[in-house]
Amino acid sequence: MEESWVNSAERIGADLHLELSGPGGRRAALIRALREAVRGGRLAPGTRLPPYRSLAADLGVARNTVADAYAELVAEGWLTARQGSGTRVADRVEPLRHAARRPVEAPPRARGPRHDLRQGSPDTSSFPRAAWLASYRRALQQAPSEVFGPGDPAGRRELREALTEYLARARGVRTEPDRIVICSGFAHALGLLFGGGASGVLRGPLAVEAYGLGFHRELLTAAGVRTVPLPLDEDGARVGLLGRERGVLLTPAHQFPTGGPLHASRRAAVIAWARARGTVVLEDDYDGEFRYDRRPVGALQGLDPERVIHVGSVSKSLSPALRLGWMVLPQRYVGDVLAAKGDREAWASVPDQLGLADFIVSGAYDRHVRRMRQRYRGRRDRLVAALAEHAPRVTVTGVAAGLHAVLRLPPGTERATVEAAVRQGVALDGLAGFRHPEADMEARDGLVVGYATPSEHAYGAALDALCGVLP
Ligand SMILES: Cc1ncc(COP(=O)(O)O)c(C=O)c1O
Structure with missing residues (x-):
């Protein structure tokens, strides 16, 4: 079967983009581009190059141009050609350690809060x-x-x-x-x-x-x-x-x-x-x-x-x-x-x-929504029960629907409660952050608790931590 550049690219694990530019015609440009690809490590030692015909078709050059370029690079020692195994990048070529070739280091992961009760997310584990x-x-x-x-x-x-x-x-x-x-x-x-x-x-x-x-x-x-x-x-x-x-x-x-x-x-x-x-x-x-x-x-x-x-x-x-x-x-x-x-x-x-x-x-959407509705209802019920037991001064509202509840707090206690929560590793929002700056109504002290956010196994601990910081 005709081997295509794409197939070859799959085997070498990378899509190789060759740009034919600069002085000296197509042959010289292809030699430069391949040499650079080997030197820079884009073509690793042992990598098999595409057959003349497919690379020629891909680049829109004559088959002989590719054959000549390969021959030149074999002569220079960058490539090897062996009957039956095609043209490959020579093993002894040490690719330049180019900065861009190093495995990309993942940025340090910001450590999330221990208990995430912020609104805004469904249970992503579901x-x-x-x-x-x-x-x-x-x-x-x-x-x-x-x-x-x-x-x-x-x-x-x-x-x-x-x-x-x-x-x-x-x-x-x-x-x-x-x-x-x-x-x-x-x-x-x-x-x-x-x-x-x-x-x-x-x-x-x-x-x-x-x-x-x-x-x-x-x-x-x-x-x-x-x-x-x-x-x-x-x-x-x-x-x-x-x-x-x-x-x-x-x-x-x-x-x-x-x-x-x-x-x-x-x-x-x-x-x-x-x-x-x-x-x-x-x-x-x-x-x-x-x-x-x-x-x-x-x-x-x-x-x-x-x-x-x-x-x-x-x-x-x-x-x-x-x-x-x-x-x-x-x-x-x-x-x-x-x-x-x-x-x-x-x-x-x-x-x-x-x-x-x-x-x-x-029907998968309906099934998923039904399943999640049950799960979130269960979480809401656990929240309401925990508050009734551990935080009788707090009134919970807005629980008939949605993925969050509002915990109304005694006047003047919102800020201190949010700060206490942060100290205990509980992330949640105070109501003040949602208020329009020009709002013409009495401010409400409260917490917005996203009960969908933790995964199922983490929810109980998050509730305990929440109850521990409430007035
Ligand atoms: C009030 C409100 N409206 C809309 C959305 C949805 O926004 P989007 O569809 O841009 O994700 C959210 C967050 O999920 C929200 O809290």
Whole structure:
């Protein structure tokens, strides 16, 4: 069988890129390039070189040019040629110890906290590796070749169809595949919507919840969008205070981070506001699948698909490392969002999109979510029980859903508690870090405890350590 450069490259364990440049024609350039590759260690002693014909085809030079170059290097002692075993790099050649050839030293690993109770991560040790691999394999086996070319910025249709059905069933989202644009998660969605500054799809000022993810506020500020804090109470964001903002960003199913759902009357009110203002609600449905106690709180989008941009991702349900998310858009924004994405998919891996489509359609996603829901519910119950026993001064809230809880603390004790936790090797966040700098509401003392973050075996010790530092 004809041996190709790729096959040879596989055998030598490295893809060899030869650049033919410099004075003296192709033959001289090839001799220089091969000599450099041997001298620099890119071609190790004993490595078999590709046959003349395949290297010639690969480099676009005549076969004789390659044959002459090999002969010259054999004469110089860099290569050896033996009947039946082809041309190889001579054994006695000591490659230069080039800095770039040394095994890359891993940077020293930052020592993590002993007990990680920060919010923001699912239990990474529970990633469904086998089921994901099965989906990925099936998806790649069935994929047409075009999948490996530039991707459609809307995202693969298979995934948009799967999401249309899944989001309707699990979240009450009303849409169709042509209104879904695949993105790499909520942060990316913000960039697509507001990234164009004054000519962006949406413009500020944007109302946001007075407690929310600082990272998202920072993204908006960096995009030139002013954020206006909306105070919260036990019914969620006080949307009655909305005024002349150009839109509002909410976490209606599970206010982030304080925990409650947006009250039904406020859901209706915010839609009415968006209609009257001719604007839109941006719905961050970051952990909508994980509801434990009551009936699922459906997506706000279901109330008015033309007034809500619904954004979700697999960051909580599967892994934030996959960088896969979706935007469910009112019809009038689809064209602008696609224009913001550009001519081809530049963020969300297309094979991964197909893997996720299979994962959803095959039922593996539902099975995984159900399994994790049970596991997280168990962890939440253990947290609540431990607090009741060891920290009676602490009230736990926001536990009906999600992967984190808020521990309300006696006024004035938050900072000292977070510091005490750090001293004991417990990483967690205080509520203060989530507060909008201009928030016009009473500050709340509390801790945000991510109970999904530790692996299953480490959770008990993390809970003990937490209880040890609470007032
Ligand atoms: C409030 C909130 N929204 C959205 C997300 C998801 O962000 P992304 O989809 O960019 O990973 C997170 C974190 O997982 C979050 O905490």
